[in-house]
Structure formats: C-alpha cells, structure tokens
Amino acid sequence: MAGSGVVPRNLPWSGHGRAEDKNSLFEYVCENPEGVPVVYAVRSVVNPEANAGDADHRLAHRFFENHPELFKIDRRRDLIWVEPTVDAFHLTPSKHSPKHTDGDGVAMSNVKNALKRRRTVDEDAARGSLLGGLAAKREATEERFVAFENRDVPSTHLLVQYRTRFNSPSRIADQRETFDSAWGHAAEHFERATMVTLTTDPSRFDSIHSAATSLMDDVNRLKSWYARRFGDGSRPPSLVVPEFTSRSLPHVHVVMFGVVSVPHGPLSHYWDGHRDRGRVVWCDSLTNRDGTWLWTSSSSPERAEGRSPRSYLSKSLSTAATFARAPPSEVHEAAEALRAVDGVDADVDDGDASTDADVDAEALRRGREWWSLACHWATDMKWFTVSPSLKTDDETDDGGDDECSRWRFVGVARHDEFPGHVVRGAIVVREHRGRPPP
Numbered sequence: 001m002a003g004s005g006v007v008p009r010n011l012p013w014s015g016h017g018r019a020e021d022k023n024s025l026f027e028y029v030c031e032n033p034e035g036v037p038v039v040y041a042v043r044s045v046v047n048p049e050a051n052a053g054d055a056d057h058r059l060a061h062r063f064f065e066n067h068p069e070l071f072k073i074d075r076r077r078d079l080i081w082v083e084p085t086v087d088a089f090h091l092t093p094s095k096h097s098p099k100h101t102d103g104d105g106v107a108m109s110n111v112k113n114a115l116k117r118r119r120t121v122d123e124d125a126a127r128g129s130l131l132g133g134l135a136a137k138r139e140a141t142e143e144r145f146v147a148f149e150n151r152d153v154p155s156t157h158l159l160v161q162y163r164t165r166f167n168s169p170s171r172i173a174d175q176r177e178t179f180d181s182a183w184g185h186a187a188e189h190f191e192r193a194t195m196v197t198l199t200t201d202p203s204r205f206d207s208i209h210s211a212a213t214s215l216m217d218d219v220n221r222l223k224s225w226y227a228r229r230f231g232d233g234s235r236p237p238s239l240v241v242p243e244f245t246s247r248s249l250p251h252v253h254v255v256m257f258g259v260v261s262v263p264h265g266p267l268s269h270y271w272d273g274h275r276d277r278g279r280v281v282w283c284d285s286l287t288n289r290d291g292t293w294l295w296t297s298s299s300s301p302e303r304a305e306g307r308s309p310r311s312y313l314s315k316s317l318s319t320a321a322t323f324a325r326a327p328p329s330e331v332h333e334a335a336e337a338l339r340a341v342d343g344v345d346a347d348v349d350d351g352d353a354s355t356d357a358d359v360d361a362e363a364l365r366r367g368r369e370w371w372s373l374a375c376h377w378a379t380d381m382k383w384f385t386v387s388p389s390l391k392t393d394d395e396t397d398d399g400g401d402d403e404c405s406r407w408r409f410v411g412v413a414r415h416d417e418f419p420g421h422v423v424r425g426a427i428v429v430r431e432h433r434g435r436p437p438p
Contacts, residue, residue, distance in 0.1 A: 012067065021046050021056075022063050026088070029064075029071060034420040038064065038073075052079075072421055077154055080154075083420045085408050086147075108138035111378040115209040119202040121248035124364075127371040128338025134374040135331040142328055143414050145430075147422055148407035157422045158407060159415065161430035165320065166377060170431055172321045175383060179317060182239050182390040183310050186257040190237075193286040194259045195291065195309060198222070198271055199251045201278035209351055211277075212250040212379040215242055218275045219252055219418070225270055226262065237387040241313045244372040253313055261285060284309075287427035316376070316383050323370050333360065334367035 013022045025043035029036065036209065042050040042060045050056040050230040064071040070088040074081055086115050111133035114126070121127055128296050144162040163171055186193065198219070205211035219240055227235045239255040256262070262283050285296035295301065304312040323331070341357045375381070415423065 013063070021059070025060055025063060026070070030083055030084050030088055033084055033417055034423075035076075035081045037076075037079040038082050039079065041082065069192060072419070086149075086419060086422065088419075089411065091201075102274040107133040107140070109379060111374055112209060115212070115248070115375065115378055116207045118208050118248070119205065120208070124338045124341040124368070128335045128341075128367060130378075131331065131367055131371040132335035132375040134166065134370075134377050135328060135335050137377070138331050139328040141167060145415055145418075145428070146412050147410035147418060147426075148423075149410050151406050151408050155421070155425075157410070157426040159418070159423070159426045159428045162412060163431070165324075165326055165383070166373065168431060169321060169324045170319065172324050176314070176317050176321070178386065178391065179239075179314060179384055180310070181392055182386045184291070185390045185392075186237065186239075187288050187291045187293065189287045190257040192203055192260045192296075193255055193257045193288075194262050195253055195255045195284045195286060196262055196267060197253050197282040197284070199250065199278045199280040200249050202247075202249055204276055204278070207378060208248050208375070209248070212242075212244075212375065214383055215250045215252060215277075215381075216240070216385070218252060218271075221275065222270060223254070223256075225274070225415055226256070226259075227423060229266065230262070235387075237389045238315070239384060239386050239390065241316070241384045242381050243316055244375045244381075246373065248375055250375075250379075255286070255309070255313070257366065313384075316373075319369055320383065323373055326366070330363075330366065331370065333363040334370055337363035338371060 011019075011023065011026065013019055014023070025041055026338075028041050028045045032041075038060055039052045039057055041049060042056050046060065047056045061073075064073050064082045068085075070085055072083050072085055111130055114130060114133075118126070141162050141164065145159040146162055148158040148160070150156040150158070152250045161168075164264070165171055165175070200211050200215070201213065202208075205214075214316050223238060227233055236256045236258050238257065241253045241255075242250060243252070244250055263280065267283065268279055268281045271277055271281055282301070284301055286293050287296045295304070295309065300306060300308075300312075337359050340366065376383070410422065411418075415428075
C-alpha cells in the first residue's frame, strides 16, 4: 500500500529490496510526528494483516533501526513505537515538515506583485486586497513555533513562538522603547533639530514597489549631501521614519539633531534634480524644552494635527501595536470590509474576497488604519532607523551570547507538527495573546 504524499528521490535505501514499502513507511512516520506503534505503521501502508513479529514487522523494525538519524524507536508499555527525528523532515517536502515555515510565500508574492503593477492605490477595494494578503500571513504563522535543541543536552528542546513585527506586541514594545530612547538621548546633547519631509512623485517610478525599495538609499545619499554641503563632512545624528500615504506613496521624515535649519531651496533642488524623486519637501524646526522636543513655531504644522514631533512620527508604531494585538480573524474582517466598499479588486487574490454589501463600520475603520502595514511588509520597509549614537549600549552591542550559542536551530512548525520527542518536556516560550499549546 503506497502512501499518499510525495516521497523524495535518492533516499538512502533507493534501489534496495522493497524500497517502495520503505518509502511508504518513511512517509507514514513523517505524517505522524507524535509517534506510532511500528505494527500500526506496517498495517497502514505495507500489509493490513501484519502482526508483531512477522516478516513485514521485522522488515519495518530493521529499517527503522538501520536509520537512527531519521527515526527514534522506544518502547511504550507493550509496544515498540517509532517517530521521526527532525532530520527526517529535511528529506521530505511534506506539509508536516518543520522546514515548512508559515506558508506565507504566496501571499507575500501576491501583495508584492500588486505593488509592482501600481503607481498608486486609490480605492478601498485594492487596500482591502493588500491587507488580505497580510491577514493570510498572520493566520499562517499564528500558532507556529521555532524549535531549538540544547547542544549540551540534545534531549532538551526550546519552543519559542514564531514572532515577527506584525504579530508580536512585545517586539513592537521593544522597538517603541528604542524609538523613545533616541529622542531622550538627543535631548541630552542637542537643543535644536530640523525635520525634513521628503515626498515621492509617482510619475517618476514605474511602481509603488520600485519607489519604496529605493527610498532609503536616496535618504542616505541626501544625508551625505547635507554633510558635505552645509556641515563638516560628518552626518548629523538622525531619526528616519518612512511611511506610506493614503495613496500608498512612500515618503519619509528625517529628523537631524543639532541642525538649526535646512535651506528649503537647495533641499528641494537636490531631492528633485539629483535624486529625481519629487519636488515637494517640507522643513520644520524643533526645539528641546526641558528634555521634551517641541515644534519651534507657536503652532505645530497642520499635518501634525496638534501632536508633538515624537507623537506625530510614532503613528506607524502605534498602528503596528494595535495590529499585533488583534487576532487574525479581525484582520480578515477588516480586509473584507475594505473590499466590500468598492467591490473586489483583482490585483491581489488571497482566496477570501467578500461581496457582502453590508460593511461593518468598526471593521472598516480598522481596515483603513491597518492596510498600509501590508506595504511595509511587502517592501520590507522598517518602522524607523536611528543613528548608532542615539542608541543605548545594549541596543548597539553586537557581542556574542554564550547562552544563545548553546541552542541549535531545529525548524519551524505548529506545535502538533513537531516530533513527539521534541515536544515532550520542551520549554515553551510564547506571548500572552492566544491559547496555550495542547
């Protein structure tokens, strides 16, 4: 009886006697990572009439014993059990493999391709499709763990919840701490700063994706230009915050500390003529008042909507924190609400389009708040970057960690997809949101 999955070629037993039966046993064990009695495996894929001790059972037992790198055998009560080792999954493309990480590759590709086909995003339906791709990513990774094996005690494993900046509130909190501390460090050394806002003209790029992926390189060149033109040749400490507008156009805020002002004319000329990105730029002065950064003018810029500079530039972090705390079901609902407004856009197909004309107002509000995060995701755009001089020693320390070096990466999978010997007695580390593993 052959198994139903795909068995890779060139296995160690290929060409040997009863290779097809061994392939079926290999596949069946990989599909039952928690372990299975050897006799049950034989009955399932080799001979339904097999009994313990007969020829087929002995064949399977010898097969498992001869490949300890792939199978782990132990006795449980009166039966001999077999389960796969982690290395067994490295030989198979099975959907149960810990090497099968999160299944988000298709969703990522769809969103990225949509951004490569557009210069702007002008309708809610398209925004909903982009958010739908990120919702698929969230759903696929929600209950996955990264497994590590203790190099000193190989029987000890560590399962850490699969965390990204889109599903981990604690990771967002760490980034927010770095963001806030940069403002604090700057306040200890500087009294003035200038924030320049640099926009993108969509007519100068063939797509949103090309405009976004080239943005930070242009910002770095601009900072070098400023240092040569108006400074002593060294770049001033800076905080850079890239964002996407309501039309998905990438723009960026660059706060240069210790800089009293930046001449608007030369700045616009450089961004327009030398970088060929756009003509529209803004310059806003900041003042340090008793450790708090404020707008220098009596009233803040209209686009800041009354917020302080730090609050104004933390919009993406605040949105990401709300998004990370939400369950994937809410993200799907928000994407569906956006798509229901204008109908379904065909640029992205995540397989979950909505035609419901009754739009949930709260879900629509969340969708309009969250959709631009999909642009950050598909273009790998950071929430912000900060000069090393504005970071704490802990944030700039690249030294090794003896504790971390004790652990060897094993793979990524759902809790119930890991081999039983990995799960049993494993140290499980996860965030408070969500259900504990079984």
